[in-house]
Amino acid sequence: MSLLCALIAALDETERQTLESMALRGIEERIFHIHLHYRSRGLPSIEILCESLDVSQSHWYKTCAVLLQKSYRALCGGEARAVLPFLEHKHLYKLLYHELARQEKRLLQTDDRAALRDFYQTAYQVCNRADLTDYQRSRVSEYVEKFSQCRGRVEDGERELLLLQTLVPYIHQVRTALRRSRETRAIARELEQVRKAIADKRHPRVHLEYHKTAAYYEYFLAGAIADSAEHCRLALAILAKQPSRFSAADRLGVKRVQVEVYYASSQFMPALQLYKELYRDYFDELSPNIYHLAKFCELAMICDDYILAGELLDRHFSGYSPETQKAPWLTALRLRSLLALMQRNYDQAMHSIQTALDALPKDAFFTTQVLLRWMQTSCFLLRGDLPMAEMLTQRNLKFLYGKRPFPEFPLYSAYFRVTRAFIRQRESGRKLSRRLLGLLREFDKEFFAPYGRILRLSGGLHHSETSERQAENDPVPV
Numbered sequence: 001m002s003l004l005c006a007l008i009a010a011l012d013e014t015e016r017q018t019l020e021s022m023a024l025r026g027i028e029e030r031i032f033h034i035h036l037h038y039r040s041r042g043l044p045s046i047e048i049l050c051e052s053l054d055v056s057q058s059h060w061y062k063t064c065a066v067l068l069q070k071s072y073r074a075l076c077g078g079e080a081r082a083v084l085p086f087l088e089h090k091h092l093y094k095l096l097y098h099e100l101a102r103q104e105k106r107l108l109q110t111d112d113r114a115a116l117r118d119f120y121q122t123a124y125q126v127c128n129r130a131d132l133t134d135y136q137r138s139r140v141s142e143y144v145e146k147f148s149q150c151r152g153r154v155e156d157g158e159r160e161l162l163l164l165q166t167l168v169p170y171i172h173q174v175r176t177a178l179r180r181s182r183e184t185r186a187i188a189r190e191l192e193q194v195r196k197a198i199a200d201k202r203h204p205r206v207h208l209e210y211h212k213t214a215a216y217y218e219y220f221l222a223g224a225i226a227d228s229a230e231h232c233r234l235a236l237a238i239l240a241k242q243p244s245r246f247s248a249a250d251r252l253g254v255k256r257v258q259v260e261v262y263y264a265s266s267q268f269m270p271a272l273q274l275y276k277e278l279y280r281d282y283f284d285e286l287s288p289n290i291y292h293l294a295k296f297c298e299l300a301m302i303c304d305d306y307i308l309a310g311e312l313l314d315r316h317f318s319g320y321s322p323e324t325q326k327a328p329w330l331t332a333l334r335l336r337s338l339l340a341l342m343q344r345n346y347d348q349a350m351h352s353i354q355t356a357l358d359a360l361p362k363d364a365f366f367t368t369q370v371l372l373r374w375m376q377t378s379c380f381l382l383r384g385d386l387p388m389a390e391m392l393t394q395r396n397l398k399f400l401y402g403k404r405p406f407p408e409f410p411l412y413s414a415y416f417r418v419t420r421a422f423i424r425q426r427e428s429g430r431k432l433s434r435r436l437l438g439l440l441r442e443f444d445k446e447f448f449a450p451y452g453r454i455l456r457l458s459g460g461l462h463h464s465e466t467s468e469r470q471a472e473n474d475p476v477p478v
Contacts, residue, residue: 001042003095004032004068006324008039010090015075022074024067027055031063040323072099084126089288091325093134096126113150120147124162128169131290133327133365137170157203160194164209167191168216172291175220176367180407184221191217204242208250211235215257219264232261252282256292263295266445272299287316290328297335298450301342309339322359330356330368337375341454346383353379366403373399374415374451378458386423393420411448414439415455422459432459 001009008016016036024032030053034043043049050060076082080103087096100123107116124143127136144162151158167187174183191214198206215231218224235254239246255278262271275296278286286292293316300309317332333356340349353376360369373396381389393416400413421436432440440459443452 001323002035002064003098004035004064004071005039005043006092006321007068007071007095008035009321010092010324011075012319018074019071022070024070027053027059028063028067031060032067035064035067040321042323084122088126088129091131091134091288091290091320091328093130094324096130097136097139100127117147117150120144120150123147124166128166129289130169131327132169132173132176135169135173137166137173140166140169157198157201157206160197161203161206161209163190164194164206164213167213171213171216171220180221187217187221204238204245205250208235208238208246208254211238212253212257215261219260225261225264228264229261232257248282249285252278252285259292259295263299264446266449268299268302268449272296272303272305275299290316290331293317294331294335298338298447301339302449302453306339306343309335313339326359326361327365330360330365334368334371334375337372338450338454341375341379341382341457342450344382344457346379349375350379367408370400370412371451375454377416377419378454381419381422381458386426389419390423393423411442414442415451418443418455419458425459 008019011019019032020036022032034049038044046057046060050057053060055063072080072083072086076086083099084096087093087099103119104123107119120143124140124147127140127143130136144166148159148162167190171187174180174187191210194206194210195214198210211231211234215228215235218231219228232254235257239251239254255274259271259274259278262268262274275292278292279296293312297309297312297317300306300312313332313335317328317335320329320332322329333352337349337352337356340346340352353372356372357369357376360372373392377389377392377396380392397413397416400409400416403409418432418436418440421430421432424430425432440452440455443449443455445452
């Protein structure tokens with residue numbers, strides 16, 4: 001899909017009308033309306049289009065580039081510096097990377113070192129916040145290196161700080177991969193090198209960033225919740241000791257770790273309360289972050305606040321394009337399916353689930369695919385269609401066995417084994433074994449709790465109250 005089509009497809013009706021009102025004439029107007037017409041399907045052959053317009057391909061591409069810049073100016077009020085935040089908010093990272101390359105090329109021609117330094121700093125920060133599917137660590141590292149070169153003199157501890165800042169999103173990306181042992185070992189080595197480099201130095205910001213990054217690593221890749229909580233505690237202690245030395249972004253970064261630890265240790269009510277505070281105090285920073293908004297929405301569902309979950313979905317998960325904003329669009333469908341199932345709106349849930357499954361790219365979004373398959377199977381069981389639920393259970397277990405080995409295989413397959421036991425229970429009255437009840441309790445914990453709620457509903461059980469009680473009786477200290 002062309003960049004201009006991708007931009008138009010991601011706009012809401014008001015923004016699209018803004019573009020339609022641009023003062024265009026001649027070939028520009030004709031080419032723009034072609035993109036407007038094909039925005040959802042993608043353009044046909046460029047050769048055919050150029051022949052029908054009687055223009056060369058070079059003229060076509062130059063005109064498209066001009067139209068793209070005119071569109072940015074119309075949408076961003078003529079402010080060039082507003083383009084990157086706009087594209088980031090729309091999750092249009094292909095366009096964002098293209099615009100970064102264009103701006104860099106223009107700045108290199110001016111040889112303005114200060115402007116280049118500011119540009120590279122913005123570039124690595126924006127790229128470092130990309131969605132997991134669009135995150136490119138090599139690109140971030142490239143901008144970090146260029147930023148350091150423009151700075152000239154590198155302060156003691158600065159390289160370690162920049163390295164740590166690129167590790168957190170990389171950890172999130174690695175944890176979603178089926179095969180990740182090599183990358184996990186590499187991240188562990190990088191963290192150890194940083195730990196040794198800063199051990200005898202007094203760099204509060206670097207130490208803060210180290211503990212924040214180590215907390216993510218210990219939970220997401222090492223599976224050590226207690227160690228993750230300890231790193232979070234140390235980061236909070238650094239903030240409390242010298243609060244004036246740290247920015248709002250530093251405090252937000254640590255609080256994001258803190259809420260992850262609460263969630264990971266099944267302390268759902270404290271996690272929800274902290275998200276409410278973050279949403280209130282750091283709205284501008286949190287609102288473009290689909291990952292944390294999705295967690296916030298899930299926690300609202302876990303804690304039975306369906307009104308809040310619905311408000312978050314309507315405000316932050318509407319209007320995404322399946323062609324150009326695939327990751328947030330799939331997240332929105334997954335969350336809407338989850339809320340519909342909890343509210344027993346099975347027809348709406350099935351429509352959202354099937355729409356998402358039909359659009360999933362092959363060999364991509366594996367975890368999302370598993371979660372959708374969980375919900376689809378449970379939806380048929382909730383509707384009383386036992387033969388279909390049985391057929392999907394067998395098919396999905398076969399699908400997972402074909403993907404082995406991967407770390408989450410036991411839990412991913414356990415959902416379907418428990419579902420199969422629920423089907424047998426309905427057919428013959430056979431009760432769940434103690435082993436299967438133990439597996440069911442695993443879905444009351446951590447990030448799988450919303451799906452555990454659906455699993456219990458499909459078995460005719462009330463949702464477990466043990467998670468919050470366990471969290472209150474045996475909290476992870478953060």
